[in-house]
Amino acid sequence: MIIVTGATGQLGRLVIASLLQKVPASSIVAVVRNVEKAQDLVALGIAVRYADYNQPATWKSALVGAEKLLLISSSEVGQRTQQHRTVIDAAKQAGVKLLAYTSLLHADTSPLGLATEHQETEKYLRASGVPFVILRHGWYTENYTVSLGSAIAHGAIYGCAGEGLIASATRADYAKADAVVLTSANQAGKVYELAGDSAYTLSALAAEVSRQTGKSINYVNLSQGDYQAVLVKAGLPEGFAHLLADSDTGASQGALFDEGHQLSQLIGSVTTPLSVAVATVL
Known part of the structure; x- marks a missing residue:
């Protein structure tokens, strides 16, 4: 089972659309904060579950049966690190076999202020023991x-x-790449720029x-x-x-x-x- 967080967001919807071209709807779970906004996903046969980055207790039931999890980085700059840690902790408890995280291009060396929370998340993810793949989006x-x-x-x-x-x-290009990684074998430990x-x-x-x-x-x-x-x-x-x-x-x-062209190679x-x-x- 593949679980996608932030599934009603701009990227999340595109990832699900790409996943539907590769796997049946029954193997996809959309995790959202507003279930009402996800009724179109329900109509496609996708299970929709509620969870909130700011409510750690909601993630236990949201991740039941998860084999792979796409953690789409939160949009709440300044709160991201703790929110991401909440999901990573829940993924560890649920025994998730692969957590894919949408980070920032060259996050480890980027001069962007946006990079800090991605750096902190990547560090926490590496130390968590959860098998991971990092998708550094440009x-x-x-x-x-x-x-x-x-x-x-x-x-x-x-x-x-x-x-x-x-x-x-x-976003559609990145979503296609995310879906490829989520449906491919032997991805643990990889970092894509x-x-x-x-x-x-x-x-x-x-x-x-x-x-x-x-x-x-x-x-x-x-x-x-x-x-x-x-x-x-x-x-x-x-x-x-x-x-x-x-x-x-x-x-x-x-x-x-x-200029590594990893994105086009994936898609x-x-x-x-x-x-x-x-x-x-x-």
């Missing part, structure tokens, strides 16, 4: 394409990544949007502080704006680049090109 292309509407309206893409190369891929095949700069992203829209879209490179201020002015919470700006600075230092095809991701959003 940047999601959607992190940038989600705001293209605003970029087109203002004629500019703002950031502080300089000319840093970003080897992103779509997953990233897109073709890297780009934010200047190149602006040029691609310009090409597809016929409008002049420029990339405006700011200092980290100024970019954070722009994000706050746009309505983002201060903490989230800081993380995004910090990530862009990390990109300028190479933190979002990788058996090239990752989604930037041009296709942009066209899909437009």
Whole structure:
């Protein structure tokens, strides 16, 4: 039995869709915090169980019968380490044979502030005694394409990544890879550095949007502080704006680049090109 946490999230739903192409629905369990939001999964024949990262007692019943577990990293930055430890402890108690964790690209050396909780989780997982595989996800292309509407309206893409190369891929690409690992043998102990095949700069992203829209879209490179201020002015919470700006600075230092092609090797095809991701959003 394969159990997926955060199953109604953006990545979780895509992982389940990919798993359904490989295994019957009866062998998949979706663990969620809001069962009502998972009724579409129930309709597919997938068992849905309730558990909450902040309520350790809920995980014992959620993991009954688990052979493999995909721990999708929590979205609650600042609380992730303890939340992940809760699931790892429960997995150990349940005798899970393989725990797959979605970490961050080059988490062990990444300068990103986001890396800290992933580093702490990986360390705890290694010490837990639970057989594990670490799926270090690179940047999601959607992190940038989600705001293209605003970029087109203002004629500019703002950031502080300089000319840093970003080897992103779509969530669907990563989900396919996660599903491959979960349905493959001999994965314990492996660490995958997953990233897109073709890297780009934010200047190149602006040029691609310009090409597809016929409008002049420029990339405006700011200092980290100024970019954070722009994000706050746009309505983002201060903490989230800081993380995004910090990530862009990390990109300028190479933190979002990788050329190992492990992602495309796992899924058996090239990752989604930037041009296709942009066209899909437009």
